[in-house]
Amino acid sequence: MASIKRYPWISHFLGSPTGYVVHLQKGAVKHQGVGQAFWFRPANSVLSEVPVDDQELPTLFHAITRDHQDVSVQANVTYRFIDPVSVSSRLDFGLQGAGAPPAAGKEQVATIIGQLCQSHAIDQIAATTLAQALEHGVSQLRNVLTEALRTDSRLMSTGIEILGVQVLAVRPESDVERALQTPVREQLQAEADRAVYERRAVAVERERTISENEMASQIELATRRENLVTQEGINSRREAEERAAAGLIQAHAAAERQGISATAEANQVRIVGEAAAAKEAATMEVYQGMDQATLLALAFREAAGSLPNIGNLTITPDLLSGALAGLFKDAPAVQPQPAAVTARNER
Incomplete structure (x- = not known):
């Protein structure tokens, strides 16, 4: 932005790097260019500053289609001033004093370009339907407007390049x-509903699969439990049979x-009996050839083993004579004196 310092009867101008200044003094160009700095007298000088940087112009207008529908077109035009001297001579870019309204050059350019865009659009x-x-x-209008604005004679003569x-x-x-x-929204809503239904169907299918898996697991567990009970029954029955068989074997x-044992005891008893009988028979055979006195002595000996202890024994003459008579058959008999035999048992 250029700056002007004012002094009594004279002023100083300092330009900017994007502003092309044209200094007219008494109708003749005194100074022109970018970044100028000079003194001038306000009484006989006219200053115009034309921007030389790229300018952006947004525009909005309406048009009617072939089928009588109103459409709005939003466009943006980029331009620049390639001949600032011609622009300053045809458009208002003058530098005004303090308190004066600003120059209307940009508004004039916007009006010109906007009207050209609207007429061609x-x-x-x-010629087209809605x-x-x-x-x-969009693409057709971009090509049409670009070609029309770049070849417009008024813009070219003014020094404006699109x-x-x-x-x-x-x-x-x-x-x-x-x-x-609406149709697109309905279609999108239908697609969304279809996606929801498909998701629900997938969820239901997964739930059904999970239920079937759980049921199959329960059936498998029940089958295994049945097999376990059957096997336990078979094992119990086999164990009982084995215990019965073992008991039978033990019995x-x-x-x-x-x-x-009974046979052995019977054989032992028989053998003992046969031995005892043989002993008795042998004893009887031995006793058959003995005389009465010997037998009597043997009887006394056998009886003595089972008799109680006898402390005193009294033998009478009758008992002694009989015994002696048996021992000495050939000896003369001696008349014994009567005597009494008494015995006292002692423990």
Whole structure:
């Protein structure tokens, strides 16, 4: 932004790097260029500053399609001043004093470019339907406006160069736009509902699979439990059979042992009896050849083993004579004196 310092009867101008200044003094160009600095007298000088940097001009206008639908076009035009002297001579870019209204050069450029854009866009949109304008309007309008503005004679003679045109949007009225959006919204809603239904179907299928797996697991557990109970019954029955068989074997073994013991005892008794009988028979055979006195002596000896202890023994003459008579058969008999035999038992 250029700055002007004012002194009595004279002022000083200091330019900016983006402003092209044209100093006219008495109708003749005194100074011109970018970044100028000079003294001038306000009484006979006119200063104009034309920006030489790129300028952005947004524009918005309406047009009617072939099927009588109103659409709004939003565009942005980039331009610059390539001939600042011509621009300063045809447009108002003068530097005003303090308190004066600003120069209207930019507003004039905006009006010129906006009217050119609107006229060419209206001609292009009027030949297309709403659907075509919405589908291909942005690219078609960009090409048409770029070509039309760059070849416009007024802009070229003024010293304005169009660097580019961008069509940002071609939109119908709000009611029409909502109506056009409804089928797409319904389709999107239908797709969303279908996705929800598919997700629910997948969830139900997964739940069914989980339920089937749980049921299969329960059936498998029940089958295994049944097999376990059956196997436990078989094991118990086999264990009982084995215990019965073992008991039977033990009973047979005990019976056999008892039979063997009984047989052994019977054989022992028989052998002992036979031995005792043989002994008795041998004894009888021995006793058959003995006389009465010997037998009597043997009887006394056998009886003595089972008789109680006898402390005193009294032998009478009759008993002694009989015994002596047996011992001495050939000796003469001696008449003994009567005597009494008394015995006293002692323990």
